[in-house]
Amino acid sequence: MLSLFPQILFLAPFSAFLIRLALFSLLGYASWQHLARPALLPRTFGTLEAIAAILLLAGAWTQAVALLVFVGVACGFFITWMRIYPKSTMLLALVMCASLVVTGAGAIAFDLPL
Numbered sequence: 001m002l003s004l005f006p007q008i009l010f011l012a013p014f015s016a017f018l019i020r021l022a023l024f025s026l027l028g029y030a031s032w033q034h035l036a037r038p039a040l041l042p043r044t045f046g047t048l049e050a051i052a053a054i055l056l057l058a059g060a061w062t063q064a065v066a067l068l069v070f071v072g073v074a075c076g077f078f079i080t081w082m083r084i085y086p087k088s089t090m091l092l093a094l095v096m097c098a099s100l101v102v103t104g105a106g107a108i109a110f111d112l113p114l
Helices: 006-011 013-035 040-058 062-078 087-103
Strands: none
Touching: 006 013, 013 040, 013 062, 013 087, 040 062, 062 087
16 A cells, blocks of 8 residues: 555554543543542443553553443443543544554553464
8 A cells, every 4th residue: 555654654553552542531531520420330330441541551451441442432322321421522432442443552552462
């Protein structure tokens, strides 16, 4: 495949790293909002979101975590108490999760390639 800027193709692994950082920030804020609620179910979900955010930041088990986050965001799309962000942001998060499942962890990760 031809590239418009072939000199910067070495930066391709960093794209997955930037996607991981974006998902980390989305999940971190959603976790913060869920943990502030008094009910048990949102607090439990917020704890799971915080764990997933930390794993994505570290790059550990990235594809498995991205798949679980994909399922969680897809559920949050339909369940109103889980929704922190607008639906458009949630759709973007779904695309980012799918991208991480397909491409892997990228650079600066503790993921081991199989």
